[in-house]
Amino acid sequence: APLLFYVKGDVNLDAWKTLAVVGTRKMTIEGKCQTEKLIDDLAANFPDILIVSGLAYGVDICAHRRALQNGLPTLAVVAHGLNNLYPSSHRGTAKEMIASGGGILSEFPKGTEAFKQHFVQRNRIVAGLCDACVVMESPEKGGSLITAGMARDYDREVFAFPGRSIDEMSRGCNLLIKKQIACLAESAEDIMREMNWEKPAAGKRLSAGTQVLQPSLFDSLSPEENALLKLMRAGQKYQAQDLLDLSFAQQEGSCARHIGEVLSTLMMLEMKQAIISLPGGLYQRRPGY
Numbered sequence: 001a002p003l004l005f006y007v008k009g010d011v012n013l014d015a016w017k018t019l020a021v022v023g024t025r026k027m028t029i030e031g032k033c034q035t036e037k038l039i040d041d042l043a044a045n046f047p048d049i050l051i052v053s054g055l056a057y058g059v060d061i062c063a064h065r066r067a068l069q070n071g072l073p074t075l076a077v078v079a080h081g082l083n084n085l086y087p088s089s090h091r092g093t094a095k096e097m098i099a100s101g102g103g104i105l106s107e108f109p110k111g112t113e114a115f116k117q118h119f120v121q122r123n124r125i126v127a128g129l130c131d132a133c134v135v136m137e138s139p140e141k142g143g144s145l146i147t148a149g150m151a152r153d154y155d156r157e158v159f160a161f162p163g164r165s166i167d168e169m170s171r172g173c174n175l176l177i178k179k180q181i182a183c184l185a186e187s188a189e190d191i192m193r194e195m196n197w198e199k200p201a202a203g204k205r206l207s208a209g210t211q212v213l214q215p216s217l218f219d220s221l222s223p224e225e226n227a228l229l230k231l232m233r234a235g236q237k238y239q240a241q242d243l244l245d246l247s248f249a250q251q252e253g254s255c256a257r258h259i260g261e262v263l264s265t266l267m268m269l270e271m272k273q274a275i276i277s278l279p280g281g282l283y284q285r286r287p288g289y
Contacts, residue, residue, distance in 0.1 A: 009103020023059025
């Protein structure tokens with residue numbers, strides 16, 4: 001789990017509804033139309049929904065720009081330090097995002113370059129921040145499928161827009177649906193229905209900036225997150241290996257069985273503000289949890 005995040009902008013990371021919109025850099029005309037219509041329809045119903053993506057070419061930048069056009073906050077999770085945005089051609093969009101209630105987020109400090117391996121690391125942050133992840137277009141191999149798999153591992157809902165079997169940029173989405181990793185989605189309505197996102201009543205449409213009372217984050221913890229949190233005594237500090245050892249000692253079905261699972265669960269608990277990440281790879285239960 002990241003020790004800290006670097007953020008530009010006043011983005012609300014605890015937004016009422018958060019959707020990750022991801023896909024190929026080689027977006028087709030059909031993919032562009034689908035992405036824009038999805039954002040348009042979501043904005044018509046939920047003007048405070050936060051759109052998360054990666055600021056890359058193709059689906060990512062299309063989602064960010066369409067969100068801006070609809071007055072939605074949008075967050076880019078990037079794979080490098082915030083001092084030099086990549087790709088440089090998207091800097092103007094990034095500035096507009098920051099000025100419009102969104103922002104840019106990274107786990108990498110200033111000066112870190114956009115190395116290939118950083119993009120996979122970035123994908124897990126995209127997956128962890130969202131309530132649901134939708135893949136618009138993807139070939140059979142690509143970062144979008146990695147993000148979808150991570151989102152599923154984090155107990156997020158995953159959606160994919162289907163396409164023709166002969167279309168290269170639809171094969172990844174079709175594969176996600178075929179393997180039951182993703183639910184088939186053809187519209188914003190499909191996502192809203194599956195997520196139980198109710199439309200605001202007539203005459204009570206939320207305006208931008210409206211604060212909505214949310215259920216306690218503790219109520220939204222998964223069995224694995226609850227099990228790990230129960231191992232952490234208030235005021236005590238733990239390393240991931242300490243928690244793995246305690247988990248084995250508990251011998252409960254919902255407890256972690258390997259260090260990767262512990263680290264993944266710790267990241268989710270940190271994002272849900274149930275624990276605090278400290279220097280030296282230490283973790284502490286947040287007061288009140």
